[in-house]
Amino acid sequence: MSANGDTPLLEVEHVKQYFPVKSGVLIDRTVANVHAVDDVTFSLREGETLGLVGESGCGKTTLSRTVLRLLDPTAGRIRFRGADITRAGRRAMRPYRREMQMVFQDPFASLNPRKRVAQILGAPLRQRGVRGADVDREARDLLDRVGLMREHINRYPHEFSGGQRQRIGIARALAMSPKLVVLDEPVSALDVSIQAQIINLLEELQDGLGLTYLFVAHDLSVVRHVSDRIAVMYLGRIMELSPAGELYDKPIHPYTQALLSAIPIPDPRENRARRRIVVAGEPPNPIQPPPGCVFHTRCPRATEVCRTVVPPLTEYAGGHLAACHHPLNVTREEIAAATISDASPETAGQVKPDFVPAGEGGDERAPGSGGAAAVEA
Amino acid sequence: MSEPILEIDHLQVEFRTDEGVVHAVDDVSLTLAAGEVLAIVGESGSGKTVTAMSLLGLNRSPNATFRGSARYRGTQLLTASEDELRAIRGAEMAMIFQDPMTSLNPVQRIGDQIAEQILAHEKLTKAEVRDRVVELMDRVGIPRAAERARAYPHEFSGGMRQRVMIALALSCSPSVLIADEPTTALDVTIQAQILERLKELKDETGTAIILVTHDLGVVADIADRIAVMYGGRIVEEGTVDEIFYDPQHPYTWGLLGSITRVDRDRGERLPSIAGLPPSLLAPPEGCHFRARCPHEFERCGQGPPLEDRGAGHPDRCWLTVEQKRARRVVDDGEIGLAAKVAVEASPEGLVDRRETPPGAPSRVAGDAGAAEDARVAEEDR
Numbered sequence: 001m002s003a004n005g006d007t008p009l010l011e012v013e014h015v016k017q018y019f020p021v022k023s024g025v026l027i028d029r030t031v032a033n034v035h036a037v038d039d040v041t042f043s044l045r046e047g048e049t050l051g052l053v054g055e056s057g058c059g060k061t062t063l064s065r066t067v068l069r070l071l072d073p074t075a076g077r078i079r080f081r082g083a084d085i086t087r088a089g090r091r092a093m094r095p096y097r098r099e100m101q102m103v104f105q106d107p108f109a110s111l112n113p114r115k116r117v118a119q120i121l122g123a124p125l126r127q128r129g130v131r132g133a134d135v136d137r138e139a140r141d142l143l144d145r146v147g148l149m150r151e152h153i154n155r156y157p158h159e160f161s162g163g164q165r166q167r168i169g170i171a172r173a174l175a176m177s178p179k180l181v182v183l184d185e186p187v188s189a190l191d192v193s194i195q196a197q198i199i200n201l202l203e204e205l206q207d208g209l210g211l212t213y214l215f216v217a218h219d220l221s222v223v224r225h226v227s228d229r230i231a232v233m234y235l236g237r238i239m240e241l242s243p244a245g246e247l248y249d250k251p252i253h254p255y256t257q258a259l260l261s262a263i264p265i266p267d268p269r270e271n272r273a274r275r276r277i278v279v280a281g282e283p284p285n286p287i288q289p290p291p292g293c294v295f296h297t298r299c300p301r302a303t304e305v306c307r308t309v310v311p312p313l314t315e316y317a318g319g320h321l322a323a324c325h326h327p328l329n330v331t332r333e334e335i336a337a338a339t340i341s342d343a344s345p346e347t348a349g350q351v352k353p354d355f356v357p358a359g360e361g362g363d364e365r366a367p368g369s370g371g372a373a374a375v376e377a
Numbered sequence: 378m379s380e381p382i383l384e385i386d387h388l389q390v391e392f393r394t395d396e397g398v399v400h401a402v403d404d405v406s407l408t409l410a411a412g413e414v415l416a417i418v419g420e421s422g423s424g425k426t427v428t429a430m431s432l433l434g435l436n437r438s439p440n441a442t443f444r445g446s447a448r449y450r451g452t453q454l455l456t457a458s459e460d461e462l463r464a465i466r467g468a469e470m471a472m473i474f475q476d477p478m479t480s481l482n483p484v485q486r487i488g489d490q491i492a493e494q495i496l497a498h499e500k501l502t503k504a505e506v507r508d509r510v511v512e513l514m515d516r517v518g519i520p521r522a523a524e525r526a527r528a529y530p531h532e533f534s535g536g537m538r539q540r541v542m543i544a545l546a547l548s549c550s551p552s553v554l555i556a557d558e559p560t561t562a563l564d565v566t567i568q569a570q571i572l573e574r575l576k577e578l579k580d581e582t583g584t585a586i587i588l589v590t591h592d593l594g595v596v597a598d599i600a601d602r603i604a605v606m607y608g609g610r611i612v613e614e615g616t617v618d619e620i621f622y623d624p625q626h627p628y629t630w631g632l633l634g635s636i637t638r639v640d641r642d643r644g645e646r647l648p649s650i651a652g653l654p655p656s657l658l659a660p661p662e663g664c665h666f667r668a669r670c671p672h673e674f675e676r677c678g679q680g681p682p683l684e685d686r687g688a689g690h691p692d693r694c695w696l697t698v699e700q701k702r703a704r705r706v707v708d709d710g711e712i713g714l715a716a717k718v719a720v721e722a723s724p725e726g727l728v729d730r731r732e733t734p735p736g737a738p739s740r741v742a743g744d745a746g747a748a749e750d751a752r753v754a755e756e757d758r
Binding site for chain 1: 534
């Protein structure tokens with residue numbers, strides 16, 4: 001995707017993750033598949049943060065687990081530093097495991113309540129080959145690094161608050177000196193003032209250690225704050241992938257726009273001033289995803305083509321990708337200059353989107369999108 | 378505003394525990410008028426849920442002590458008998474709980490659960506109840522209501538279950554609806570639908586809403602008035618515009634400053650409030666926010682009363698309005714934590730304790746400081 005020659009840290013190509021739905025009394029027959037992740041392609045450069053957003057059930061957590069090879073992908077290819085790890089076995093995965101770590105959502109459930117911090121941090125340190133007194137020293141250093149007191153080493157998880165526990169979870173991930181850290185909703189269980197502390201900590205650690213983050217979250221405001229690029233998922237597919245600022249200023253996919261518009265802005269006047277688009281309904285069943293564009297059942301701009309043809313991921317200027325037949329906020333020229341991306345699903349159509357002039361087809365203003373302002377008088 | 382239907386006066390709630398007495402709510406006074414939306418905001422443990430639960434007698438226990446008064450249309454809620462409360466709960470004041478996943482009975486059909494609530498307060502025939510249930514489910518936006526009434530909670534998504542909770546709460550057209558984090562467990566698009574629905578209901582029926590939440594976005598969207606709670610106390614109370622555009626308490630500044638906003642770019646570090654909320658087992662003397670406040674000075678040792686200090690709405694901070702307005706950072710229309718200006722000349726001997734920004738970068742292992750610490754640790758051993 002990027003023009004420079006060096007290999008991205010992580011490459012995910014046309015990955016599918018289906019879960020079988022079984023039925024039958026004596027013999028389990030697979031009667032259907034949950035299409036949790038359906039042909040997703042993206043890559044992560046070293047030191048960058050990719051935000052992965054979407055509603056619950058869109059497959060963002062499944063995708064993050066597949067990427068870490070905690071699940072065996074149904075199809076596709078995953079490369080870590082150029083090495084294909086799609087089918088690597090336990091033993092073959094071991095050296096890579098150290099380099100890819102995860103921080104979980106629930107700081108209360110993700111730490112063993114019967115182990116002291118020393119043991120929680122000691123296990124990964126020993127795994128990495130640290131021995132003897134160094135284990136204790138490094139564990140204390142880790143605590144220091146994540147903003148806890150070195151003396152806390154002998155405490156149990158229940159003696160900490162939610163924010164502090166999340167710090168321990170982060171320290172545990174760092175114990176392996178990882179390259180890639182998958183953060184699965186790392187702040188959504190925390191209070192706002194504590195969220196800010198943890199977000200700041202994550203950014204400091206990234207700057208200090210050159211970490212690469214895959215930041216999975218449903219909260220678009222948090223994601224905007226931490227990410228370089230953002231991928232919006234819906235029903236197992238990537239709807240839009242773009243540099244962070246651009247996604248918010250110029251959302252191309254109607255789903256992204258709806259998602260942004262649904263977020264209340266903590267500013268009463270601005271909130272009153274903007275027009276909200278409330279999309280009706282809920283995401284469809286991933287066992288039988290709708291044909292064509294998966295969002296067409298809720299989309300205000302949907303037409304016949306959306307119901308039949310899977311929209312290709314189209315690459316607009318500046319590495320902004322979107323899969324929509326009727327894109328928003330782009331000019332006729334921009335569409336003409338756009339190309340169909342390699343990241344496009346294999347089943348997608350090959351026809352570039354058409355141009356819909358602003359003001360037609362349910363075009364509404366999204367937060368910060370200055371381009372679509374209505375002309376009056 | 379019209380006459381208040383709910384008046385809370387100097388409410389105090391304490392719980393005796395093995396570790397001591399928890400002062401969960403300390404001197405909370407609030408009023409609620411018909412058709413009004415009052416938001417109680419604060420972090421976990423600030424006493425907002427306890428305040429709401431006390432109104433319905435949901436947290437009564439031998440270990441709980443309630444002082445002060447909470448009147449609903451003349452009924453003293455704190456001392457009301459269980460029978461009196463039962464008549465009020467559901468019919469007059471209803472509650473929506475935070476977690477739609479655990480608040481419904483998993484082995485009872487949705488429709489039956491709503492019917493049970495209706496029958497507890499009204500005498501209706503089977504057919505009438507059935508119609509009412511379907512109508513309620515329809516009103517909160519559950520598609521194919523007649524059919525869905527026969528479903529069990531596990532067949533519903535989170536958003537749909539929260540709608541069921543709202544249908545339950547609305548089943549007897551209450552005058553007061555207490556919504557405890559009603560949208561926290563939901564996705565944003567569903568949250569937007571639920572908020573729209575709540576607004577419509579308020580306009581249609583004149584139901585007053587107490588919204589307990591930590592999400593200031595939701596508050597900005599739907600509330601008329603806001604009470605900010607910290608450490609069991611209200612630290613500031615005012616209209617939505619007063620709290621967002623003229624906040625008086627340093628805690629409110631911190632709260633407003635530390636939220637990530639979808640309409641703002643990836644910027645500098647987020648201003649965050651250093652430290653943790655106080656333990657309510659032994660709340661600090663004086664102002665509860667003292668230990669985390671960059672503007673603390675001697676007088677904070679005495680607890681400031683909640684009063685209007687000239688801003689037009691009451692707060693609990695000793696600083697004068699002028700001092701507050703000078704210290705609060707308002708740049709680019711955004712209110713951030715005042716720590717940024719804390720280094721500026723401090724009038725009248727106000728102590729400035731914070732030299733580094735909150736949550737200053739932790740030392741990088743291998744630098745001098747860490748090496749020093751490591752040596753000290755070695756020696757300790």
